[in-house]
Amino acid sequence: MxxxxxxxxxxxxxxxxxxxxxxxxxxxxxxxxxxxxxxxxxxxxxxxxxxxxxxxxxxxxxxxxxxxxxxxxxxxxxxxxxxxxxxxxxxxxxxxxxxxxxxxxxxxxxxxxxxxxxxxxxxxxxxxxxxxxxxxxxxxxxxxxxxxxxxxxxxxxxxxxxxxxxxxxxxxxxxxxxxxxxxxxxxxxxxxMPAQPSLEPTEIAAQELSDNRVITLSMAGRKLDKKDLFGKSDPFLEFYKPGDDGKWMLVHRTEVIKYTLDPVWKPFTVPLVSLCDGDVEKQIKVMCYDYDSDGGHDFIGEFQTSVARMCEAQDASPLELECINPKKQKKKKNYKNSGIIIVKYCKITRDFSFLDYILGGCQLMFTVGIDFTASNGNPRDPTSLHYINPMGTNEYLSAIWAVGQIIQDYDSDKMFPALGFGAQLPPDWKVSHEFAINFNPTNPFCSGVEGIVQAYSACLPHIRFYGPTNFSPIVNHVARFAAQATQQEAASQYFILLIITDGVISDMDETRHAVVQASKLPMSIIIVGVGNADFAAMEFLDGDSRVLRSYTGEEAVRDIVQFVPFRDFRNAPKETLAKAVLAELPQQVVQYFKHQNLPPINSEPA
Missing domain, CATH: 2.60.40.150 (C2 domain)
Structure with a gap:
């Protein structure tokens, strides 16, 4: 060697x-x-x-x-x-x-x-x-x-x-x-790692590894000092932690609440390591100001506390802390305080990443949906999108390989359902929009990406391309399995549907409704458009720029669709397509499990 x-x-x-x-x-x-x-x-x-x-x-x-x-x-x-x-x-x-x-x-x-x-x-x-x-x-x-x-x-x-x-x-x-x-x-x-590259990646990484906890605080005030001559105060809070040089470092600033002495600020979340270096007993300083548009904010008062103390706050029994102005305290003998700052809610949780869920045992369940409508052309014709060239590939196969070779590492048994739609099937030649391409409806699973490719190639001579282009049956098919997974109440499975298509969706209303319902489930949809058709409808389903709504007006809970046109990657390295279609998937996985308050399996409590 x-x-x-x-x-x-x-x-x-x-x-x-x-x-x-x-x-x-x-x-x-x-x-x-x-x-x-x-x-x-x-x-x-x-x-x-x-x-x-x-x-x-x-x-x-x-x-x-x-x-x-x-x-x-x-x-x-x-x-x-x-x-x-x-x-x-x-x-x-x-x-x-x-x-x-x-x-x-x-x-x-x-x-x-x-x-x-x-x-x-x-x-x-x-x-x-x-x-x-x-x-x-x-x-x-x-x-x-x-x-x-x-x-x-x-x-x-x-x-x-x-x-x-x-x-x-x-x-x-x-x-x-x-x-x-x-x-x-x-x-x-x-x-x-942080979003930006660091000159000291090892040191920062170690800190990040040691503490992925975040703290969520809900704060309010009562009877704060009036600072404006012709109105009430416009209060906001600033949170500080002690720096290595002994000076106080600003960590977080709340929004300004206008014209009130009894403000209620929006809940906010910050990394625990940012607020107190991960030490819940470390003293932090909270300062209250009255906002002025010229930047000369008026000081109302301050107090020092710790995260451990703030965690005593519960919904039924909030923690009240006196806001003190030291100058007023020295001048006035009967000075009590400049108001009360209320910790309504304080909770420490862990900010889990995509890799935390994967390491915890979450399996990515991969399903392929393939468009066999007549607009693709006769697969024996070299102009057809389903024509397999002498190199043994076409745009459909390229998309399957690009996504499948990534996903298959995260499924332990590597058995993937492969479904087709828009074709007439033997022996009665009825149109189906949800059929197993291995022609085994009770067991549509293929062994690895190679198995999908083999089943795809084998089925082409035995079906008749027809139409229309209906997405909703396959979306609902995968959604049923995703719904069953929610009964486990654990971050154990997340479903990914890859749809490869050449044209405009025929059942757009039904598909919109199916996607909106699927957004509530552990499921993401990747759509790869092959050929040179107008894919404006696909962009509509991809809710990057707007919230997707069902025909009933119901909004999607989250964006679960990622669409890319294959033509943008024909002359690019093969890895580029995979990066584009999978770019949003880790965030979608984390977003779903966080929304359901599901930590990685066997994870440590905060």
Whole structure:
């Protein structure tokens, strides 16, 4: 195997703005022994596929004379849901001080996607040598263990994996499993990154990882001092925390409430780490001002408290704090206060990310809906949108591959329903707008994206393209399964429907109604328009610029439709289409589960 060292890239591989980072902790068990007089001295190298080539990202330290290493060095990788991120873990026995990998004995490797790692609790793979044959009797096991992650302290650190290794040794192998197995363990830790790139990503990531809590406050005032000569005050609040230099730092400012001494401010939410550095006992200062348009706001009063104290507030028994003006307090002997600030409600929750839900075990349930209406043309005609060219593809297949190869990493059984609409089916040649393209209505599932492609190709000669173009039956089909998933009252499943179509929707009113109802469910719809038709109706369903309404006037609870015309990506790299159609999906998943107050499965309480 010809391995050469690749210079470390100047920046992270991937797009400029990474939503989060994933930390992989690696340890091995029963590795091959390549040394004659002692045991191997293994180290692990991580590669990522970039433009068809394996690029070295990082390598661990060397574990001297050890076939069961627990590497202290962590791999930190930028995680992008909308990309297929292929990784390769290669192990070597260090023989020299050279950085060139061909100078060292090769112990084995395995490849997978980052999506597979973060979405799996445990997967087992054969450890392969350079010729593709198994490395002895070795197996590779990727493990992500939720319980161990919950116990980890914030930030990069050494994790003692020996107890887990011992427990793994004591496990009884399943039928057909090799007992002397060479094992690689990967532990996944999520780093939530800020929206803008940072010069100190590791330090900021550690803080973000240690505390994803947010605090929601509902504040009011009573009998505040009157500051305006011809009217009442226009009060607002400012929240401060102590900085490292001892000065107070502004954290949050409420809106201004006009012409009142008894204001009620809108509830607001801020990260707990922003308000008090995550320390609920730390003192914070709240200052009350009367707004003036010239910027010379009049000071009403202030007080100091802590998050722990404010959390004593309940709906039935709010917390009242005196607003004090120190100057007035010194001047007036009978001064009591400048009003009362009321904490009506205070609650700390966790601001979970998309990756939190995936790591928690949420499965993405993928369904494909394919347009077989006559406007597509005869599939045997090269001008048809369903014509499979000599390269074995067309725009329908390109869309299926682009979305499916991403989503399939997040579904454990990788069995996907594939449905068609707008065709006449044998033997009676009745039109159907909801049929299994494998012609098995009781089991419309296909094995992986390859299974969808095979079923699609096989069904083309056996159906007659017809019409009209009705979306609502397939939308309602997936919605029924999404509705059943809500009965679990857990963030365990989220449904994704990919519709690929060439034309204008015939049942727009019914489709609008179906989408509005589906917006209440754990479900998103991706529409890819193929060909050169007018797709204005699709843009209408995609509620980026306006709220979608049903024909009854009911508004969609949230935007769940993402539409892209394939023609915009014909000459672009194949990865570009996937990024475009999946760009909004992570946000839609998080938005739904947050709206339902569903945390990731087995997540820690705030």
């Amino acid at each position: 010809a391995y050469t060292m690749t210079p470390t890239p100047a920046g992270p591989v991937g797009s400029q703005y990474c939503v989060c980072k994933v930390e992989l902790s690696v340890c091995g068990q029963n590795l091959l022994d390549r040394d004659v007089t002692s045991k191997s001295d293994p180290f692990c190298v991580l590669f990522m596929e970039v433009n068809g080539k394996w690029v070295e990202l990082d390598r661990t330290e060397t574990a001297v004379n050890n076939l069961n290493p627990a590497f202290a060095k962590k791999f930190i990788v930028d995680y992008h849901f909308e990309e297929v991120q292929k990784l390769k873990f290669a192990l070597f026995d260090q023989d020299k001080s050279s950085m060139q990998l061909y100078e060292h004995d090769f112990l084995g490797e395995f490849s997978c996607t980052l999506g597979t790692i973060v979405s799996s609790k445990k997967i087992t793979r054969t450890l392969l040598l350079g010729n593709g044959k198994p490395a002895g009797k070795g197996m590779i096991t990727d493990i992500w263990c939720r319980d161990h992650l919950a116990e980890c302290l914030p930030g990069p650190q050494h994790v003692n994996l020996q107890p887990l290794l011992q427990s793994l040794k004591s496990e009884k192998p399943q039928s057909g499993e090799v007992q002397d197995k060479s094992t690689l363990l990967l532990f996944v830790v999520c780093y939530h």
